Amino acid sequence: MRWSVTIGRFGGTAVKVHATFLLFLAWIWFSALFQEGAAAAWRSILFVFLLFVCVTLHEFGHIVAARRYGVHTPEVTLLPIGGVASLERIPEKPSQELAVAIAGPMVNVVIAIVLFAIIGRIDPDAAARLDDPHISLIARLAAANLALVIFNLIPAFPMDGGRVLRALLAMRFGAARATQIAASIGQAFAFALGFLGLFGNPLLIFIAIFVYVAAAGEAQMAGLKDAVRGLAVQDAMETRFTAIPAGARVADAVQILLATGQDEFPVVDGAGRPLGVLVRDDIIAALGRNDNEMAVSDLALKPAVTVNPTAGLEAAVDRLAPSRDAALCVVDPSGRLVGLFTRQSLTEIMMIKSAQPGWRPRRPIVS
């Protein structure tokens, strides 16, 4: 995610903080400062900090559960509205998705139980007055963890409850239909939430918009997968593209960049096998460093993610999804590059499919 800084790394997952989260902390500090003075401001910050430690542990609940199914998580980002763990993919099996979705809130249940055990009683007052500094920090933190559980189990995307709902629906209706139903429920929920927000709680309106957009995104992703079902990578890949030879210099790459409309350039060895992918920004950055005479193979290339021409497009979409400027290198059995599969390819096939849902490709010639 843009505008975020890495604050640590645990078991292969980078923990990042988004700039808006820092603004959020500043806002909390200032509003407490003007209301109750500096000491209260620092107490508020401490509370929010501990709360977000709990949020991070929640995300690691998802991450650890996902790892059991072989799914890795490159990063988790903290936003004012919570944490976002960017799992490489969501496990396809509904039972596994259910386990991954529920693992996060379960972490907060455990934290709440431990904290309530420490203070020796359940304090319902604390839940209603989370910002009241006269209630003990631990009691407020315990109540906040319970609130997190309830909030996350709301059956709407992108909350965990939405995923639990989708997984349960998928067991009966199949993945695509389940996502559509779950997204509709989520959007209906967003409307209700936004409506409630009109009666004096602007935060609810903010959450409602967020939920609505996330649900639309999920539904779009499901529609996309539906559209490409049954197609192979070779049906959608770009076959007319320019590759950069490994021995080329940055100055040559700049010429290629100008001469083509491509954003991603595979770098190939003498046998036409992909060594990595160079994106437009990398070439421009090298130019900015005055590295014109440097060989492109010495630049930090993005690893070449290879895929078979006959592989299913659905799986390729999944592999394309996590990274923004990704291109999959389509290689024949000898490892030679025969095509590129990019976001552009995906957009084009989606446009064709929406204009003519029954369209079938004439197979391109893959030698």
Ligand SMILES: [Zn+2]
């Ligand atoms: Zn969660």
